[in-house]
Amino acid sequence: MIGRRAFLRSLAAGGCVPLSARVARAEDVITIGVVLPADADRATEMGRGAALGLDDANALATLFGKRLRLQTEPDRGGAQSARALARAGALAVVGGLGPGAGEALRETASDGTVVLNAGSPDDRLRNEGCERRLFHVIPSVSMYVDALAQYLVERRKLSRWALAGDGSPRGAEIEAAARRSLGRRGGSIVGDGAAADVLLLAVDDRALEAAVGRAVADGRAPDRIAGIGEIGMRAPADRSAGVWSLAWHYELERFSARELNSRFRRQFNAPLEDVSWAAWAALKLVGEAIVRASALDRGALVAYLESAPPFDGHKGDALTFRKWDHQLRQPLYVAGPRKREEIGGSRGPFAVVGDLSGTDLDALGTAMADSRCRFAP
Amino acid sequence: MILGRLTVTLLSLLSLAAAAGASAEPLVYVSNERGNTVTVIDAATDKVVATIPVGNRPRGIGVSPDGRTIYVALGQDNVIAAVDAASRSVRAKFPAGTDPETFAVSPDGARIYVSNEDAKTASVLDTNTGKVLASIPVGVEPEGVAVSPDGRLVYVTAETTHTVTVIDTSALKALTTILVGSRPREAAFTPDGRRAFVTAEIGGVVSVVDVAKNAVVSTIKIDRPTPPKPKGVVVHPSGKWVYVANGGSNEVAIIDVEELRVTGFVAVGTRPWGLAITRDGKKLYAANGVSNTVSVIDTASQKVVATIPVDKMPWGIAIAR
Numbered sequence: 001m002i003g004r005r006a007f008l009r010s011l012a013a014g015g016c017v018p019l020s021a022r023v024a025r026a027e028d029v030i031t032i033g034v035v036l037p038a039d040a041d042r043a044t045e046m047g048r049g050a051a052l053g054l055d056d057a058n059a060l061a062t063l064f065g066k067r068l069r070l071q072t073e074p075d076r077g078g079a080q081s082a083r084a085l086a087r088a089g090a091l092a093v094v095g096g097l098g099p100g101a102g103e104a105l106r107e108t109a110s111d112g113t114v115v116l117n118a119g120s121p122d123d124r125l126r127n128e129g130c131e132r133r134l135f136h137v138i139p140s141v142s143m144y145v146d147a148l149a150q151y152l153v154e155r156r157k158l159s160r161w162a163l164a165g166d167g168s169p170r171g172a173e174i175e176a177a178a179r180r181s182l183g184r185r186g187g188s189i190v191g192d193g194a195a196a197d198v199l200l201l202a203v204d205d206r207a208l209e210a211a212v213g214r215a216v217a218d219g220r221a222p223d224r225i226a227g228i229g230e231i232g233m234r235a236p237a238d239r240s241a242g243v244w245s246l247a248w249h250y251e252l253e254r255f256s257a258r259e260l261n262s263r264f265r266r267q268f269n270a271p272l273e274d275v276s277w278a279a280w281a282a283l284k285l286v287g288e289a290i291v292r293a294s295a296l297d298r299g300a301l302v303a304y305l306e307s308a309p310p311f312d313g314h315k316g317d318a319l320t321f322r323k324w325d326h327q328l329r330q331p332l333y334v335a336g337p338r339k340r341e342e343i344g345g346s347r348g349p350f351a352v353v354g355d356l357s358g359t360d361l362d363a364l365g366t367a368m369a370d371s372r373c374r375f376a377p
Numbered sequence: 378m379i380l381g382r383l384t385v386t387l388l389s390l391l392s393l394a395a396a397a398g399a400s401a402e403p404l405v406y407v408s409n410e411r412g413n414t415v416t417v418i419d420a421a422t423d424k425v426v427a428t429i430p431v432g433n434r435p436r437g438i439g440v441s442p443d444g445r446t447i448y449v450a451l452g453q454d455n456v457i458a459a460v461d462a463a464s465r466s467v468r469a470k471f472p473a474g475t476d477p478e479t480f481a482v483s484p485d486g487a488r489i490y491v492s493n494e495d496a497k498t499a500s501v502l503d504t505n506t507g508k509v510l511a512s513i514p515v516g517v518e519p520e521g522v523a524v525s526p527d528g529r530l531v532y533v534t535a536e537t538t539h540t541v542t543v544i545d546t547s548a549l550k551a552l553t554t555i556l557v558g559s560r561p562r563e564a565a566f567t568p569d570g571r572r573a574f575v576t577a578e579i580g581g582v583v584s585v586v587d588v589a590k591n592a593v594v595s596t597i598k599i600d601r602p603t604p605p606k607p608k609g610v611v612v613h614p615s616g617k618w619v620y621v622a623n624g625g626s627n628e629v630a631i632i633d634v635e636e637l638r639v640t641g642f643v644a645v646g647t648r649p650w651g652l653a654i655t656r657d658g659k660k661l662y663a664a665n666g667v668s669n670t671v672s673v674i675d676t677a678s679q680k681v682v683a684t685i686p687v688d689k690m691p692w693g694i695a696i697a698r
Contacts (some may be wrong), residue, residue: 036647057515060538061499063554195462256536259495259518291556312536312560312579 003304028065030296032286034072034279035095035156037119042275044075046118047072048095048268049279055283056280057287064291068283075101079344082108082115091290092263092301094282096120096138097275102129109134114298114305116285118278121229123173126325126366132297132374135305136327137285138278139247141170143365144228145177145200147245147332149185150363151354159187161226162196164205164211174202174228193218201227201242208232209239216241222337230274233335240349243336248277249352252333255316271348281313281328316357327365331357403655404462405538405662406447407671408435412688415449415460418662420655420696423673429465431458434573436692437522438651441504442486444697448504450477452490457489457502462697471507474500479563479693481522481531483546490531490544492519496697499533499542500693501549511549515542521563525588526570528662530585532586534561534575541575543591553591557584565610565619567634570653574619574632576607582619583607585637595637601626609652611661620661629663629674643679651693664691 034050036043049072056066071090073081075098082093082104090113096105097119109115117125117136126140139147150159161182162344165171178200182188190196199220201211209230215225220322224242232242250261250271264280272280285305289295293304310318311328319330334354343349356364402421409416413435417427433453440447440462447460456470457477474481474493476499481490488510489502499519501511502545516535519542523532531544536556541555541564558577566573566588573586581604585595599605599621606625612634613620619632623642629649631641644664649672661674664687671691673683 020649056517056537060540063516063540064556256518262495310559310579310581312539316606318559318579318581 023033027068029069030061030290031069031071031088031090033082033088033090033093033095034070034282035075035081035085035093035101036072037098037101038075038135038298039098042097043074045273045275046095046279048264048270049118049272050094050283052264052267052276053280053283053287057283057290060291067288070283075104077097079104079107079111082113083111086111086113091296091298092116092286094118094279106131106134112298114301116282118282119275122170123177123366127372130325130375132326132375133302134326135285135321136325137282139330139332140327140365141173141228142177142180143327143332144245145174146181146364147334147354148200148226148228148243149178149181149187149357150204150359151245151334152243153182153185153187155354158197158224159185160190160195160197161187162190162193162199163202164199164215166207167298168204168207170204172203176199178202184321187234197224198243199225201225201232203227205229205231209235212241213239233348237340237343237349241337243320243334243353244350246335247274247330248272249333249335249350251347251352252314252354252355254357255314257314259315265346266296270345277313281311281319285311317361322362322365322368324371325366329361329364331355331359331361332364404444405653405664405671406438406440406695406697407651407664407687407691408438408449408686408693409669409690410434410436410666410692411690414688415447416687416691417465418671418685420660423685425685425687428472428688429460429467431460431467432456432470434648437477437630438693438695439480439482439490440491440695440697441482442484442698446504447695447697448480448482448489450480452476452478452494455618457491459504470500470509472509473502474498474509478520479522481524483524484526484528488545488546488693490522490524490616492522492533494518494520496542497535499531499544513542513544513549513551515544515551516540516554520574521561523564523566523573525566526568530588532564532566532573532575534564536560536578538550539577539580541573541586555586555591555593557586557593558582558596562608563610565612567612568614568616572634574610574612574621576621578606578608578624581605581607581624583610583619583632597632597637597639599623599630599639601628601642605630608650609656609663613654614656614657614658618676620652620654622652622663624648624650624666627665629672630663631679641679643674643681645674645681646670646684651691653694655696657697662694662696664694666690666692 098115102120289304295301308320334352335350405418432451437450516538518536558580560579576666605623609622646668648667650662
């Protein structure tokens with residue numbers, strides 16, 4: 001297994017060509033661009049998912065005379081990197097991870113490039129900030145919060161939530177999503193934390209670890225703290241706490257999830273998590289479009305993705321893009337603290353406690369009637 | 378006295394025949410993935426007559442043409458176990474590549490073609506020597522294996538690449554690849570070998586392949602209120618109907634082969650996957666993995682006539698002719 005820096009170098013050198021080089025055999029080689037975030041760890045996560053997705057996409061594409069190639073660019077701020085990849089001929093660009101990256105994808109999509117969002121859960125991108133050529137593989141904030149509500153309110157009957165906010169735009173989106181979600185499910189936001197069943201952390205990713213620490217120090221039970229996404233689960237095991245809604249978990253087994261998790265771990269000696277899964281799925285989706293629909297230009301790719309082809313994300317349900325906001329419908333999962341004595345080896349501090357596959361996928365996220373997305377023709 | 382001796386002789390002969398595994402009635406063998414066993418059902422009575430411990434994570438199951446050997450893929454042990462039908466015990470274990478899931482026995486019984494789920498290959502075993510004759514690259518996450526009735530071709534489905542690899546059994550090489558529905562699980566040939574039916578679990582369809590053309594000529598959508606997730610597939614010995622196990626909607630779909638459309642559904646247990654049909658076509662058996670039962674369907678009336686409790690998580694079914 002190669003180290004992180006070496007892996008990123010290999011993506012730049014072995015798996016793709018530098019920005020300025022010409023593409024050989026353009027008639028059967030299709031370039032997919034990936035914008036890697038500035039944070040090296042996050043770049044590795046996205047890069048690894050994209051690399052496995054490329055392998056799986058090519059396992060299919062090469063059988064039919066086509067081959068995909070990755071071209072990566074580090075995020076230089078704004079839409080620079082994505083636009084550069086588009087100018088270099090990438091059929092589609094994958095990205096969205098990091099501060100401002102979601103907005104950068106929106107700008108790139110508005111230029112006419114097909115963009116797959118594998119990193120930004122911002123609800124705004126699915127509503128006022130939507131673009132017709134922007135497709136969201138990673139779940140939205142609303143979906144993540146709805147998943148928490150399905151698990152905590154509907155299954156565990158924990159319906160009174162308090163909020164710990166930080167005033168950040170992400171925090172505001174989480175709070176707004178919680179109010180909507182609880183309102184639909186008979187739950188409520190309570191001002192008195194002591195009276196709350198659950199403390200929801202409505203904070204930016206960068207503030208999550210500290211927020212978890214404060215909640216624990218205040219005496220909140222580890223399974224009565226809730227948050228969205230994978231970041232909150234990265235505290236050291238002796239300080240880990242919280243219930244987290246996820247797009248993926250490395251211990252999922254059903255629907256060939258075990259096989260996907262095994263392949264990722266064998267290749268990278270690391271667990272497959274949300275962003276890596278989303279990047280894998282993005283590459284695989286484009287690969288299938290190229291083979292099934294000969295989607296070799298941007299218009300054909302958009303048409304294929306909008307036609308809602310059933311995508312196998314190893315979640316047991318056919319995953320399709322919603323026509324009203326281009327969000328990939330998908331089941332989510334909830335992870336909670338594992339008993340200390342059971343942690344060890346590949347078993348980390350959090351285990352899957354709620355598997356929401358098989359439920360109504362449109363119960364997660366923004367319904368069509370509530371959507372503020374209006375695609376330009 | 379003479380009649381008495383004749384009776385004794387007749388009874389002895391019958392016992393010998395039974396002991397040799399040449400049962401007058403078919404025996405139905407069910408692999409139980411979590412139970413690590415094979416359940417044996419007498420098709421005459423639809424009662425369990427034995428439960429055989431086999432090894433770890435049994436899934437694919439098949440029978441030698443003479444009915445004397447039951448083969449079971451043991452995914453965690455990386456072997457195909459050969460179970461002696463008469464003694465009901467494992468007599469041999471053949472290394473079969475990594476993580477064998479499903480397989481098909483050649484019509485002459487000389488070979489077993491195995492899908493190796495995590496290796497992207499299909500292995501070919503010699504049933505006489507137990508040796509691996511070839512390891513053939515196929516798609517990613519191979520699963521279903523089917524041999525054409527004349528033994529010339531083997532189809533291997535691949536769940537992640539959504540393909541069927543067509544293998545030439547003389548050359549032991551892949552001939553071509555056919556794109557089918559999303560997440561193909563199993564394939565079955567019609568008795569005349571002209572067509573094959575391939576189930577696609579996420580696609581919710583059955584692809585109809587023209588074997589001579591190596592091409593999908595029709596795609597049959599299985600339209601249900603809940604996603605059907607088609608998995609197991611068998612063809613009626615007459616060639617007139619195809620039966621599909623819908624693991625998601627807990628039923629068996631019936632497809633008219635002439636019209637290439639679904640003509641009915643039979644509700645069975647929870648998560649039916651494996652299917653097998655008796656040689657006379659009268660009874661269809663479905664393994665219900667979550668309800669730990671086997672449903673028996675009378676094909677003429679299209680009704681369930683028995684539900685048989687078996688061991689944990691029944692997966693595949695094979696019937697000794």
